[in-house]
Amino acid sequence: MRTEVQDRVWARAAGPLVAIVALVILLALLQVTGLAFWQGLVINLGIFLILVLSLNLSNGFTGVFSLGHIGFMALGAYGSAILTLPLREKQEYLPNLPAWLAGIHFDFRFGPFPLGFLVATVIAALLVSLVALLVGLVLMRLSGHFVAVATLGFLVIVRVLLFNADNLTRGSRTFSNVTPYTNLWWVWAWAILTVYTVWRIKHSPFGRAMFAQREDRWAAQSIGIEVMAPRLLAFVVSAFFTAVAGSLYAHFITSFSPTVFYFDLTFKVITMLVVGGMGSVSGSVVGTALIVGLAEVLRRIEDPTQLYGISGIVLAVLFILIIIYKRDGLLGQREIALDPLFTKGGGTGGEGQMTNAE
Amino acid sequence: MNLVFYILQQLVNALSIGSLYALMAVGLAMVFSILRLINFAHGDLIMVAAYFAAFALLAKLPLVVVIVVMLAGTILVGLLMERMAYRPIRGAPDVAALLTSFAVGQILQNGTLLVTRLMQKPNPLAFPVISALSGVFTFGSITIPRVNVLSLTLGIILLVLLSLFVTRTDLGLSMRAAAEDLPAARLMGIDTNRVIATAFAIGSGLAAVAGLLFAVQAGQLTPYMGFTPVLKAFIAAVIGGFGSISGAILGGYALGGLEVFLTAIPGIGDILPPGLVSPSVQAWLRQWLPSSLSSYRDAFVFVVLILVLLFRPNGILGSREREEMG
Numbered sequence: 001m002r003t004e005v006q007d008r009v010w011a012r013a014a015g016p017l018v019a020i021v022a023l024v025i026l027l028a029l030l031q032v033t034g035l036a037f038w039q040g041l042v043i044n045l046g047i048f049l050i051l052v053l054s055l056n057l058s059n060g061f062t063g064v065f066s067l068g069h070i071g072f073m074a075l076g077a078y079g080s081a082i083l084t085l086p087l088r089e090k091q092e093y094l095p096n097l098p099a100w101l102a103g104i105h106f107d108f109r110f111g112p113f114p115l116g117f118l119v120a121t122v123i124a125a126l127l128v129s130l131v132a133l134l135v136g137l138v139l140m141r142l143s144g145h146f147v148a149v150a151t152l153g154f155l156v157i158v159r160v161l162l163f164n165a166d167n168l169t170r171g172s173r174t175f176s177n178v179t180p181y182t183n184l185w186w187v188w189a190w191a192i193l194t195v196y197t198v199w200r201i202k203h204s205p206f207g208r209a210m211f212a213q214r215e216d217r218w219a220a221q222s223i224g225i226e227v228m229a230p231r232l233l234a235f236v237v238s239a240f241f242t243a244v245a246g247s248l249y250a251h252f253i254t255s256f257s258p259t260v261f262y263f264d265l266t267f268k269v270i271t272m273l274v275v276g277g278m279g280s281v282s283g284s285v286v287g288t289a290l291i292v293g294l295a296e297v298l299r300r301i302e303d304p305t306q307l308y309g310i311s312g313i314v315l316a317v318l319f320i321l322i323i324i325y326k327r328d329g330l331l332g333q334r335e336i337a338l339d340p341l342f343t344k345g346g347g348t349g350g351e352g353q354m355t356n357a358e
Numbered sequence: 359m360n361l362v363f364y365i366l367q368q369l370v371n372a373l374s375i376g377s378l379y380a381l382m383a384v385g386l387a388m389v390f391s392i393l394r395l396i397n398f399a400h401g402d403l404i405m406v407a408a409y410f411a412a413f414a415l416l417a418k419l420p421l422v423v424v425i426v427v428m429l430a431g432t433i434l435v436g437l438l439m440e441r442m443a444y445r446p447i448r449g450a451p452d453v454a455a456l457l458t459s460f461a462v463g464q465i466l467q468n469g470t471l472l473v474t475r476l477m478q479k480p481n482p483l484a485f486p487v488i489s490a491l492s493g494v495f496t497f498g499s500i501t502i503p504r505v506n507v508l509s510l511t512l513g514i515i516l517l518v519l520l521s522l523f524v525t526r527t528d529l530g531l532s533m534r535a536a537a538e539d540l541p542a543a544r545l546m547g548i549d550t551n552r553v554i555a556t557a558f559a560i561g562s563g564l565a566a567v568a569g570l571l572f573a574v575q576a577g578q579l580t581p582y583m584g585f586t587p588v589l590k591a592f593i594a595a596v597i598g599g600f601g602s603i604s605g606a607i608l609g610g611y612a613l614g615g616l617e618v619f620l621t622a623i624p625g626i627g628d629i630l631p632p633g634l635v636s637p638s639v640q641a642w643l644r645q646w647l648p649s650s651l652s653s654y655r656d657a658f659v660f661v662v663l664i665l666v667l668l669f670r671p672n673g674i675l676g677s678r679e680r681e682e683m684g
Contacts (some may be wrong), residue, residue, distance in 0.1 A: 157661065282520075
């Protein structure tokens, strides 16, 4: 004997649950078939999804456009990689680490489960969030293109620091021998957590405050809506997940240098965000999938012909066309709702096929 | 005596790099003042100019022809980007326009990469030596690369010409009117499309000159070489008060001075006359200053940018109109 309310709760949960089950089945199939290429692509997709969702939370929801997030990713990647590096590798590759850091090695396991990787990722991401809090306290006061350029400055500063902090990062030399912990399950567990968190924030009072001050700062302030608090919250939480993506990336490709984390990657993530629609969680999923897929197809044209540059041109032209003809991206702020599919009689009225955020 | 020469030499360095920054910054400032667009693809115009010059030189064209080809090519690219990317999005939000300029930059970079690939040229590409621009001038114990002297003089001449153009010609006047208030200028019968195209053309021409001088100094080209210079030019423009041409020039020289100061200070330890400071201080200067300052130069410069944005958003010579920073 279920009540109507219970029915509705079930209907709401059914969509995401079915989606997660489908995802798990898909991942298990990929795991079993052992198709290395597809596994790599799906891991890549997951990492980019986390990056795009985080950027959406900060740039899309609040309208304070940061170009510095890849700096957080770099810090997350280096931070977690230094933490998980086993003792022997540490002595060999990072002989000049400060003593207190040299002794730390989060390479322990809990049974077969690499618990150390989880701990290192969380610690690195928390430290990056702290950095984001300090940076945000200063920069969130700006807006428009000034905040964009100031955060771009942050990206340059992080890069200079990484290049110069030889003892910690090996400077311009490749940071290598990172244990390849990252797999399908790690990436998608974090991706689902990111989707859930960003979704919840969007539909919370904080999320509504973010959108309100984005649409009209003065109107929002005049009815008592805070500006700084939601901006900072978005910035810090998004830095956390961006750093997680950095950690996943580091333990996926296992060797990297500061040059990876620079403007090209920034622009790629922004393209995914803008194509999907700033402010839409499902838009981020769509945008990421589209661009990762397109980039892969273009890479397959570039590699055999050696005509490097084609993919960059195609993506940039696509970007400009979207800005000219469909500035809000494919979905704008709307969401693709899953629950009407599972409700008797096709929807409970309140949520339509496409729910609008406002 | 040594110290005096050292300071003189660094002063010339500062003025020559400052001229390059000023040449780039005025292009950014002109476009910004009219359209409120931060055109980050401006840096890629510098790169494109350098490649035009390199290809013309490799084709063994005489220097005058090389310069004409470079100027014409770069101005054409500048006009095309305005027509194809920026005109359709006129009136779009600031950030959308900014992002568009990044996309334009990506197209120019990847396009250059593709062209060098198709022409089977290496990447990075060594910039051919121009005998007229290489070599050094020697005055007593100071040696100054010829290209630095050229940057300095050419920079000053072009910037004076630009000031004359803006203050003394009808088109220059229209440009200032458009910068003051674009819709009002249109209502007064000013052909704003023509004014905007002129701003892009002049900016591209100046960027081309800067690109050539830059390429001679750097000695090699990559498609990504425009990124750091445009950031620097942007900082110069912000320091001077964004949107003001004289401010951009001043900011360019101020930034050049700051950078040369940061790189020159480390050498001080070797050059100070004996007895001026105690030997232990001199040893300390020698030991610590070289590595600790110059490699962090770019980071330091950006900290200055962020400070200016926060505390003097209108720059040193910024327009009196309050910029809404909220």
